[in-house]
Amino acid sequence: MAFKIASSPHVSTSLHTNTVMKRVALCLIPGIAVQSYYFGLGTLIQLFLAVSVAYLAEAAVMKLRHKNIKATLSDNSALVTASLLAVAIPPLAPWWLIVIGTLFAIVIVKQLYGGLGNNVFNPAMAAYVLLLISFPVQMTSWVAPQTIALNHADLVSSLQSIFELNAQYSAEYFRTGVDGITMATPLDTLKTDLSMGLTTTESLAKPIFSGMTTQSWFWVNMAYLAGGLIMLKLKVIRWHISGAIIASVFVCASFGFLISPDTFVSPLMHLFSGGTMLAAFFIATDPVTAATSPRGRLIFGAMIGVLIYLIRTFGGYPDAVAFAVLLANMCAPFIDYYVRPRSYGHRTGN
Amino acid sequence: MLTILEQLDKGSLWQSPGGIHPPQLKTLSNQSAISRLPLAKRFVVPVPLVGEQATLTVTVGDKVLKGQILTEGAGFTYLPVHAPTSGQIIAIKQHATNHPSSLPTLSCIIEADGQDTWCDLTPNSLNQLSKPQILDKIKQAGIAGMGGAAFPSHVKLNPASEIDLVIINGIECEPYITSDDRLMRDHSHEIMSGVGVINHLLNPQRIIIAIEDNKPEAAQAMQDALNRSDLPKGVVRVTVIPTKYPSGGEKQLIQIITGKEVPSGAIPAQLGIVVHNVGTAYAIQEAIYQGKPLIERVVTLTGEHIGQPGNYWLPIGTTVADALQSVKFIESAEQKVIVGGPMMGYALAELDVPILKGTNCLLVPSQNEIAPDVDEKxxxxxxxxxxxxxxxxxxxxxxxxxxxxxxxxxxxxxxxxxxxxxxxxxxxxxxxxxxxxxxxxxxxxxxxxxxxxxxxxxxxxxxxxxxxxxxxxxxxxxxxxxxxxxxxxxMKSSDKDAVAAAMARIAAKKAQVTTAPSTASSTETATQTSQAVVDPKKAAVNAAIERAKAKKAAQASAARNDTLDSTSESVIVDDKQAKIAAAVARAKAKKAAQINQTDMVPTEVEPSTDIIDDKKARVAAAVANAKAKKITKENQTDETALAPQPTAEIESTTDIEASTDPIDDKKARVAAAVAKAKAKKLAQANQTDVTILAPHPTTDIESTTDLEATTDLIDDKKARVAVAVAKAKAKKLAQANQADEADTTIESIANDSITAQHTETPPTLKHEIASGSDTRLIINDDSAAYLTPEQIKKAKVAAAVAKAKAKKLAKSAEQEEH
Incomplete structure (x- = not known):
């Protein structure tokens, strides 16, 4: 008789990579829902586009690499990457933007580095930065939020806008937008205003900060926070990175705000505006490109938080999540090398 | 330590990092008391230390009793091996053992007689024995750690340093395994007696019996036994710790109980801590109070593919196959049989392996109990x-x-x-x-x-x-x-002359190569009078060749030869050599000879090789005349390759060098003759044979020139034969035949030479040889001179014979071949 030989342990948990990834994607749903509510169905179209392109691209690369296409696609990592990119870009951005971004993320940033587990940079953020640098106009034009999603851009007009079926598109098109409803984000406006010598109070008095706009961004962030908390509860992520980002952004912003409330934005504005929560729970927590030890992750998260604040306040871009994450990605191996936990029996000074 | 003792007494626990909470699945096997299985027929008792630390005390065919010692030995970690039952040793051989690798180990195979008769046991009580006696008894009982590692217990009970804390490990954190659980429940009193022995030996400040909170019955039983026992109350304590895998690990348990970490690479004894398994405590008690060696242990047989899961007393040496057989083992495809638990156990490759002292569990899971084999991602x-x-x-x-x-x-x-x-x-x-x-x-x-x-x-x-x-x-x-x-x-006298002559030859050679006019400069360099002794001979040979082939040139050189006879001035020698070079050129072997010569010059450094090379050049010329330019060239290269070796070794007189000359000279003739006979290819083969044979005699410095001369004759004759054969138009056949002959004729030299009677030599050839002999005579090379005429004659004879009997020989050769 032949007996099966295997190395111990002979049992394992049921939480597999594909489940983890699937849960991350599912936890994005509250955020996506709120985003769609305020900014229209464009986000969903972008999401559909991104996921399709991501799967196609990954399948093509797997074919070229002579690897098991099904096994790779079923790990759901492409799904998460595509989703993150889709929610990060403006909802009514033209279709080629998301296609270029997704292809770059999957083919270049992820697969050319060896596929899942081997990429140095967060694929979604690397793609986001590529798009932001290459197509700054399209990447900073957000639709003005509306209470009732169906009110401003219905499915058909969103599709028309995204696929540029409307012949009158141009760079200006996104400024005026579909019926003149696109606009800069609150952070963008604030930054521009501050650079023009306005105080935060003056700037915040602008219509963009009253009512819908600030409120919409606040709720979007709250939704991502909720999704993040679910992930924590499901042990899909550990608290270290998210906690460190939120804490460091809060500390930095409070510090600046206390020194000069007129020229620095309030900590709450920092935490619940832009992509802070999305970054803290969904982007920076990508384990592949983060530091691995608990202490390392605290440093990694704190670094992202500080960078977000610094770039937002002193840098040239209104939001800084993507840059902060990529810079921290670069440091992750360095952090891992120097921040090692003390192993059992290696007590210092013993 | 005081505070730690206080905390130990309070029952405070520390957190061990990490760990997991896998499903326990212990109820599968811990529901009934430990039972026994029918005695197996065959036992496999590994004796791995035999050959290293121990020797066998039994041989094949011996009858053994249960508990009888099978090995004896010495050494710190040596443990004796006992027979698990009474019976007969039917074999002592390499047998697969209970190890992930299943590598064979020397084992005693015991056939049980079914009586299970004990050997004589000597029960004692603690106060009868001294501490060393107790330790020896534990050692002689073969007690090893029962937790899995099977480290000899007497070593841990006799530490070098003071022991403050003993931890009795009843954690059993691995899923499925319940052998310690059941042992504690069923034999708590005996374990406590064993703890008493340990206490007696180590006299620690505290003994902690640690049990996970998933075994409340066991903890209760141990607490009850502790209360009943006469152990000092303040010292021993039962501590229940939270269930977490791997709390039962020695280092982890120490951390949980004391908050201390065992330094990396150290052992717990360095912290004053020793950990013993509850099973070990039980075995110690058996050894001291019953006198029984460790020959059986509790093994958990569990998993969904075991019909009657539970805990069983199994004699050490019972095969896994026998054990599983008696508990209704259900085998399925891709079945795993795991020794130990699902976390750290290893799967067996075959079941005919014994239960060992550290084997606490056999897990036979169904497919849905264990992780499926999936590719790593x-x-x-x-x-x-x-x-x-x-x-x-x-x-x-x-x-x-x-x-x-x-x-x-x-x-x-x-x-x-x-x-x-x-x-x-x-x-x-x-x-x-x-x-x-x-x-x-x-x-x-x-x-x-x-x-x-x-x-x-x-x-x-x-x-x-x-x-x-x-x-x-x-x-x-x-x-x-x-x-x-x-x-x-x-060397002061004649030898030195030889060396000097050789040096002069090199110089002369150089001059010769460059061109004839450079004679003047070479004359200056050569001053030694003794050089002439050697060089003339060479020159004479060359001259002879020239005369034969190119009469004009030959005449000139002959005149010089005469002068040479009277004088022994090196000037003349060099002069002559230059002339010879000219003659060679004239001899119509322009291109071939020149190429040959120039090729040879740079490579030759040894003085003695010059002689041969020089001659070779002549030979080349001769051969060229014979219109076999290319072929001979090849031959010559062969010769160069072969010739220098023997001559280089010659350190003695010129006589020997001279003797090589005739050989080569003759060969050249032979080549010419052959060429003329239009058997070019044949001759080539022949010559190569000759060259191969000829140099050998010269290597024997001691041998006489006579001998060498005889070999020459052989070659010469052979050449003639070759010619004859060639003429007989049996080219191919003859060639093969000749090669054979070259080897065989050596032995029949005498006969051949006798047959040589009638000769018809061309006058030119005669003349040439005569002049050659003359020069040799002058050089005092008596032996060479004496031989040369004979050679010639014999060669002629050979030629004649060959011509006369060409056809017959060819025919006979043909016959011989077939």
Whole structure:
């Protein structure tokens, strides 16, 4: 008789990579829902586009690499990457933007580095930065939020806008937008205003900060926070990175705000505006490109938080999540090398 | 320590990092008391120490009793082996053992007689024995750690340093296993007696009996036994700790109980702590109070594929197959039989392996109880493994380096502190068999360390050898120098002349090569009078050749030859050589000869080789005349390759050198003759044979020229024969035949020479040889001169015979061949 030989342990948990990834994607749903509510169905179209392109691209690369296409696609990592990119870009951005971004993320940033587990940079953020640098106009034009999603851009007009079926598109098109409803984000406006010598109070008095706009961004962030908390509860992520980002952004912003409330934005504005929560729970927590030890992750998260604040306040871009994450990605191996936990029996000074 | 003692008494516990909570599945086997299985027919008792520390006390065919010692030996960690039952030893051979590798180990195969008769046992009580006697009794009972590692217990009970704390390990944190659980429930009193023995031996400040909170019955039983026992109350304590895998690990348990960490690479005794398993305590008690050696243990037989899961007393040496057979083992496809628990156990490759002292469980799971075999996926560096690691390692980094085979880097992440508990693999979402990677890396590091050690040793050996060789070389050189100096002193007279002559020849040769007009300069260099002694001979030979083939040139050189006879001036020699060169050119072997000669000159340094080369050049010319230019050229190159070797060795007189000359000279003739006979190819083959044969005699410096001359004759004759055969138009056949003859005729030299009677030599040839002999006579080369005419004659004879009997020979050759 032949007996099966295997190395111990002979049992394992049921939480597999594909489940983890699937849960991350599912936890994005509250955020996506709120985003769609305020900014229209464009986000969903972008999401559909991104996921399709991501799967196609990954399948093509797997074919070229002579690897098991099904096994790779079923790990759901492409799904998460595509989703993150889709929610990060403006909802009514033209279709080629998301296609270029997704292809770059999957083919270049992820697969050319060896596929899942081997990429140095967060694929979604690397793609986001590529798009932001290459197509700054399209990447900073957000639709003005509306209470009732169906009110401003219905499915058909969103599709028309995204696929540029409307012949009158141009760079200006996104400024005026579909019926003149696109606009800069609150952070963008604030930054521009501050650079023009306005105080935060003056700037915040602008219509963009009253009512819908600030409120919409606040709720979007709250939704991502909720999704993040679910992930924590499901042990899909550990608290270290998210906690460190939120804490460091809060500390930095409070510090600046206390020194000069007129020229620095309030900590709450920092935490619940832009992509802070999305970054803290969904982007920076990508384990592949983060530091691995608990202490390392605290440093990694704190670094992202500080960078977000610094770039937002002193840098040239209104939001800084993507840059902060990529810079921290670069440091992750360095952090891992120097921040090692003390192993059992290696007590210092013993 | 005081505060720690207080905390121990309070029952405070510390947190051990990492760990997991796998499903326990202990109820499968802990529902009934420990029972016995029918005695097996055959037992396999490994005696691995035999040959190292021990010898066998039994032989094949011996009858043994239950508990009888099978080995005796000495050594710190030596443990005797006992017969598990009464019966007969039917074999002592290599048998697969209970190990992941199933590697064969020397084992006694015992056929049970079914009586199970005990040998004589000597029960004692503690106060009858001294501590060394108790330790010896424990050692003689063969007690090893029952928790799995099977480390000899007497060693741990006799530590070098003071022991403050003894932990009795009843944790049993692995899922499925309940052998300690049941032992504590069913034999708590006996365990407590064993604890008493340990207390007596080590006299620690505290003894903690640690039990996980998933075994409340066991903890209660132990508490009751403790209350009933006469052990000092303040010393022994039952502590219940939270269930977590791997709390039962020695280091983890120490951390939980005391908050201390065993330093990396150290043993707990250095902290004043010793950990013993409850099973060991039971066995110690059996050994002291019953006198029984450790020949059976409780084994949990569990898993969904065991019909009657539970705990059983199994004699050590019972085969896994027998044990499983008696509990209704259900075998399925791809069945795993795991020794130990699901976390750290290993799967067996075959079942005919024995239960050992450390075998606490046999797990026979169904497919849905264990993880399916899935392909490992990419590590996403989620870090869950690091969270689960009880040794606070970074398993993902270890994996990364282990997979890349960067074992030194893996080692820098404290790979050696990995206890292989399997927590990392358990939590890995990518199904990576992390522990397997670490095992591979660990063995690689072990091998590397061993190789490094060996290389270090080899290096030392090598350096010593180099030094020795160097010393020897120096000694040799010194000796050679001494010998050379001696020779120099001895050579003062004739030998020195020879050397000088050789030097002159080199100079002459150089002059000859450059062109004839350079004679003047070469004359200046050559001043030694004795040079003439050697050179004339050479020159004469050359001259002879020239005369034969190119009459004009030959005449000129002959005149000079005469002058040479009277004088022994080197000037003349060089002059003559220059002329010879001219003659060679004239001899119409312009291109071939020239190329040959120039090729040869740069390579030849040895004085003695010059003679041959020079001659060879002539031969080339002759052969060229014979219109076999290309062929002979090839021949000559062959000759050059062969000739220098023997001549280089010749350090003695010119006589021997001279004797080589005739051989080659003759060969050249032969070549010419053959060529003329239009059997070009044949001759070529023949000549090569000749060259191969000829040089050999010259290597024997002591041998006479007569002998050499005879070989010449043979070759010469052969050549004639070749010609004849060729003429007989049996070219191909004859060629083969000749080759045969060349080998065979050597033995029949005498006969051949006798047959040589009638000769018809061309006048030119005669003349040439005569002049050659003349010169030789002048050189005082008596033997050579004496031989040459004979040679000639014989050669002629051979030719005649060959011509006369060409056809017959060819025919006979043909016959011989077939």
């Amino acid at each position: 990419a590590c996403i560096r989620c870090g869950e493994c690091a969270v689960a690691c009880p040794a606070l390692l970074l398993p993902q980094q270890l994996f990364w380096h282990a997979k890349a085979e960067e074992y030194d880097k893996a080692a820098s992440f404290n790979l050696k502190d990995c206890i292989e508990c399997g927590c990392c693999s358990y939590v890995c979402p990518s199904d990576i068999p992390l522990v397997e990677y670490y095992r591979v890396a660990k063995s690689a590091l072990k091998i590397e360390a061993e190789e490094k050690r060996q290389a270090e040793q080899a290096k030392i050996r090598f350096e010593t050898r180099l030094q020795r060789l160097e010393d020897e070389k120096n000694a040799r050189e010194a000796k050679a120098k001494e010998a050379a100096a001696k020779r120099q002193a001895n």
